Every structure is written in structure tokens, then in C-alpha cells.
Amino acid sequence: MSKRNSLFIFILTLGVFGILNTEMGVIGILPQIAEHFHVSVSQAGLLVSLFALAVAISGPILPLLFSGFDRRKVLLFVLGVFVLSNIVSIFAPNFTIALIARVIPAFLHPVYISIALTAAASSVSEKDIPKAVSKVILGVSAGIVLGVPITTFIASVASLDMAMTFFAVVNAIAFIGVLLFVPSMPVKERLSYGAQLSVLKKSKTWQSIAAVVFINAATASVYSYFAEYLETITHVSGNALSLMLIIFGVASLLGNVLGGKLLSKDAAKSIIIYPFVFGAVYILLFLMGQFTAPMFVIVVIWGVLYAIANNISQYWITSAAPEAPEFANGLFLTSGNLGITIGTTVGGLFISGMGTRYIVLGGLLFLILGLVFILLRIYMDKPVRKQATDQQ
Structure with a gap:
């Protein structure tokens, strides 16, 4: 560059x-x-x-x-x-x-x-x-x-x-x-509004939107109550809590860089693996959340994966509608915000119904739903890719 x-x-x-x-x-x-x-x-x-x-x-x-x-x-x-x-x-x-x-x-x-x-x-x-x-x-x-x-x-x-x-x-x-x-930066080939809206006719677009909504819900359902979890389950407060918040923030900045590299290397593989890795971190959070020392390590990995979710979300929607990039990025922002709203709401329900520790279950549920729609899009894409290869 x-x-x-x-x-x-x-x-x-x-x-x-x-x-x-x-x-x-x-x-x-x-x-x-x-x-x-x-x-x-x-x-x-x-x-x-x-x-x-x-x-x-x-x-x-x-x-x-x-x-x-x-x-x-x-x-x-x-x-x-x-x-x-x-x-x-x-x-x-x-x-x-x-x-x-x-x-x-x-x-x-x-x-x-x-x-x-x-x-x-x-x-x-x-x-x-x-x-x-x-x-x-x-x-x-x-x-x-x-x-x-x-x-x-x-x-x-x-x-x-x-x-x-x-x-x-x-x-x-x-x-x-x-x-x-x-x-x-004039627009060289201006697409009509109708042509851009036509990306909503593709099942791939809606599969991608659903995946992004659920992935963001998975991150938000737990992260929205980050401080609550650390205070209630890990029993840290004051300086230790501030330190963990800073560690999470720095890790998330590194996660952005890592996310870009992973998507450049092998996007599909990285996106498929992501829910499994994040799910493993949530399971560790559930099992080890009460121990302060392991939580420092978990928070680092959590912060990295939290940021990678943004990279994956943007790539997944824009790759489904490359012909209308601005509109696709708008869909990415709306899908992400919708996921955050849903995730925060469900996380709150888990806290009120089962207790703070169990917000992890909501995160795991959304990761599974996100993975389903990721795999569905990849599966539906196979015949299209095969047909394009045969034509060449």
C-alpha cells in the first residue's frame, strides 16, 4: 500500500x-x-x-x-x-x-x-x-x-x-x-436506486444480513454487561475493573488488524471458524469467570474476537452485494445495530431470569444461529460457483 x-x-x-x-x-x-x-x-x-x-x-x-x-x-x-x-x-x-x-x-x-x-x-x-x-x-x-x-x-x-x-x-x-x-471522487458508474435495491431480491443478501444480526447479537448480549459480569461473577472492581476495560480496548484494536489479515488470507474459512472459536471463549468464560487470573487472559482473547466480528460483518454483507457498495455498507450498519439491540435485550432477560453468569448462554445461542446462516449461504453459493466454473 x-x-x-x-x-x-x-x-x-x-x-x-x-x-x-x-x-x-x-x-x-x-x-x-x-x-x-x-x-x-x-x-x-x-x-x-x-x-x-x-x-x-x-x-x-x-x-x-x-x-x-x-x-x-x-x-x-x-x-x-x-x-x-x-x-x-x-x-x-x-x-x-x-x-x-x-x-x-x-x-x-x-x-x-x-x-x-x-x-x-x-x-x-x-x-x-x-x-x-x-x-x-x-x-x-x-x-x-x-x-x-x-x-x-x-x-x-x-x-x-x-x-x-x-x-x-x-x-x-x-x-x-x-x-x-x-x-x-466522482461516481464513475452510477447505479439507479432500483438497481441497488435489487440486491434485496437475492437470498444471499438476506442470509448474510441474518448472519450479521446474530453474530452482533452474540457479541452484544455479553459485552453489554461486561462490567456487571466482572463485578458480580469475577468480583473485581475499582482499578482492576478499569484495567480489564483498558485491556479489552487495546485487544480490540489489535483484533481489527488481525481480522483484516485473516479475511485477506482465507475469508470463507475464517468466517466459518469464527463462531467455534468465540463459542469456546464463552464456554471458558462460563467455567472460569469467577477466577481473576484466567479472566485477564480471557478478556484479551475476547477483545480480539469482539473486534473481528466487525470485520466479518462488513465483509460478509458487502461480498453478498458488491454491485451496490454504499447500500451494502448501509445494510451492514443497520444489521449490526439491530443485532446489538436484540443481543442487549436478550442478555438483560437472561440476567433477570437466570442470573448474570448465564448471559453466556444467550451469546452461545446467537453464535449457533449465526453459524447456521453462514453455512446456509455457503451451501447455497456452491451451485452458483460451480455453474460459473463450468461456463468458463
């Missing part, structure tokens, strides 16, 4: 980090936001839940609508909206204005992510696509696992306004990077 391509992909990744940081960073400062606007913490939580809802709604729609425009102009437009909305959030006179300033850019979240993934893939050879995409997805993971502690730290040592300013600054730097270093 050339230095020029590396800079291009880095700028795309920085923008992804800025957007995910805007989405997830507020989680750690919700109590301060609630106090600042004189609302309850649950009301402040709308800043997270409504943002996620907007992403899920717009995921398959707005990337499709923007698919015919010059990608550079769209990237600048989205980042510009995020910068302005972040500035409005800093000076918002009341909670309603702050909430509106959050939700409006949230609808454009899938537009930037889908274009960044598509642009990264189109900038390299077919063999290097998973590696390029994994670097952009690294921005997603960094935004999720680093955005919260960084923003919380800034709020604790400086102020809430400075923490909110951090969101605007990162997006502004990404905007400048795109403006200065990203060339014009």
Missing part, C-alpha cells in the same frame, strides 16, 4: 473515529450532562438511544440516496454537519436543543461510514481490500473503546464544555484532512 493510500485511509479512519467518538463519548459524561441541563440521567440517556435509533433508521436509506454524488463532497458535508452540531451542543441553552443537535447528524452517520468503507476498498487491489477496510473499522473500534475514557477524563480534569469541545475538534481535524488531502 503506497504512502498516498495510507494517508488517504488514515484520514477516512480519523473521520470515522470522530463520528463514533461523538456517538459513544457521551456515555461516560451522562451524569455531568444531566446535572448541567437539570434533567435525570435516564433523560440524558436519550442522547445515546436516540442517536442509535437515528443510525438504525437511516442506515439502509441515506447511503443509497447519497450514492450518486461525489464522495469527497459528501464526506465534507457530513463532517461539516458534525462539527456545527457539536458546536451547538457546547452552547445549547437547554436539553431539547442539545438533543436535536445530536439527532440531526446521527442520520448522516451511516453515510460517512459507508462511503469511507467503500472509498478505502476502491483505493487498493482486490487482495488488499479486507486490510484497507479493517483500518477504517479500526476507527469504529477506537471511537467505541477509547472515546468514552478520553471524554470522561477530559470532563474530570477540565470541564464538561471541554469534553464536548473534543468532539468538535476531532471532526474539524478530519474535515480539514479531507479538504486538503482527499481528491475528488
Whole structure:
């Protein structure tokens, strides 16, 4: 990969980090936001839940609508909206204005992510696509696992306004990077909306969507209650809990790089093996979760596999609909968010019905369902591949 391509992909990744940081960073400062606007913490939580809802709604729609425009102009437009909305959030006179300033850019979240993934893939050879995409997805993971502690730290040592300013600054730097270093990217062959929507007629697309929903449900059903599990089952808290969260975050960043390499080497084999490996980790978690020392090792492997799920999810859906990349990446984002919603809900039901330790069973159930749809797509693909080989 050339230095020029590396800079291009880095700028795309920085923008992804800025957007995910805007989405997830507020989680750690919700109590301060609630106090600042004189609302309850649950009301402040709308800043997270409504943002996620907007992403899920717009995921398959707005990337499709923007698919015919010059990608550079769209990237600048989205980042510009995020910068302005972040500035409005800093000076918002009341909670309603702050909430509106959050939700409006949230609808454009899938537009930037889908274009960044598509642009990264189109900038390299077919063999290097998973590696390029994994670097952009690294921005997603960094935004999720680093955005919260960084923003919380800034709020604790400086102020809430400075923490909110951090969101605007990162997006502004990404905007400048795109403006200065990203060339014009006009769409050479514009597909009609109907042609892009036609990918939904393929059974392969729906098999891939189902697999991605269940794989993400499998990760979210347990990870959503990560801290609860460590406190209740492993009996760690305070510094030890913080250390495990940091270890998980660092491991997930490494997982992105590993995921790209595995998919580049042998995508189908890696995707088939993935549920078995993650299932083995969940079984170890169930059997050894009460022991602190083994949990440190489990958390490292867990973090790596958690990140690889994002790489697999993006590859699996876009490979099912390569003719409509932006729309496919929108489907990836919506499917992932739907899986997170389902997984978090089911994990909560397992906790209330059976106890915290048994959330692992929900994760294993979703991994099995994900594997079923992975194998179904591969099985259904065989006659197609054989027919194409015979024709050659």
C-alpha cells in the first residue's frame, strides 16, 4: 500500500473515529450532562438511544440516496454537519436543543461510514481490500473503546464544555484532512436506486444480513454487561475493573488488524471458524469467570474476537452485494445495530431470569444461529460457483 493510500485511509479512519467518538463519548459524561441541563440521567440517556435509533433508521436509506454524488463532497458535508452540531451542543441553552443537535447528524452517520468503507476498498487491489477496510473499522473500534475514557477524563480534569469541545475538534481535524488531502471522487458508474435495491431480491443478501444480526447479537448480549459480569461473577472492581476495560480496548484494536489479515488470507474459512472459536471463549468464560487470573487472559482473547466480528460483518454483507457498495455498507450498519439491540435485550432477560453468569448462554445461542446462516449461504453459493466454473 503506497504512502498516498495510507494517508488517504488514515484520514477516512480519523473521520470515522470522530463520528463514533461523538456517538459513544457521551456515555461516560451522562451524569455531568444531566446535572448541567437539570434533567435525570435516564433523560440524558436519550442522547445515546436516540442517536442509535437515528443510525438504525437511516442506515439502509441515506447511503443509497447519497450514492450518486461525489464522495469527497459528501464526506465534507457530513463532517461539516458534525462539527456545527457539536458546536451547538457546547452552547445549547437547554436539553431539547442539545438533543436535536445530536439527532440531526446521527442520520448522516451511516453515510460517512459507508462511503469511507467503500472509498478505502476502491483505493487498493482486490487482495488488499479486507486490510484497507479493517483500518477504517479500526476507527469504529477506537471511537467505541477509547472515546468514552478520553471524554470522561477530559470532563474530570477540565470541564464538561471541554469534553464536548473534543468532539468538535476531532471532526474539524478530519474535515480539514479531507479538504486538503482527499481528491475528488466522482461516481464513475452510477447505479439507479432500483438497481441497488435489487440486491434485496437475492437470498444471499438476506442470509448474510441474518448472519450479521446474530453474530452482533452474540457479541452484544455479553459485552453489554461486561462490567456487571466482572463485578458480580469475577468480583473485581475499582482499578482492576478499569484495567480489564483498558485491556479489552487495546485487544480490540489489535483484533481489527488481525481480522483484516485473516479475511485477506482465507475469508470463507475464517468466517466459518469464527463462531467455534468465540463459542469456546464463552464456554471458558462460563467455567472460569469467577477466577481473576484466567479472566485477564480471557478478556484479551475476547477483545480480539469482539473486534473481528466487525470485520466479518462488513465483509460478509458487502461480498453478498458488491454491485451496490454504499447500500451494502448501509445494510451492514443497520444489521449490526439491530443485532446489538436484540443481543442487549436478550442478555438483560437472561440476567433477570437466570442470573448474570448465564448471559453466556444467550451469546452461545446467537453464535449457533449465526453459524447456521453462514453455512446456509455457503451451501447455497456452491451451485452458483460451480455453474460459473463450468461456463468458463
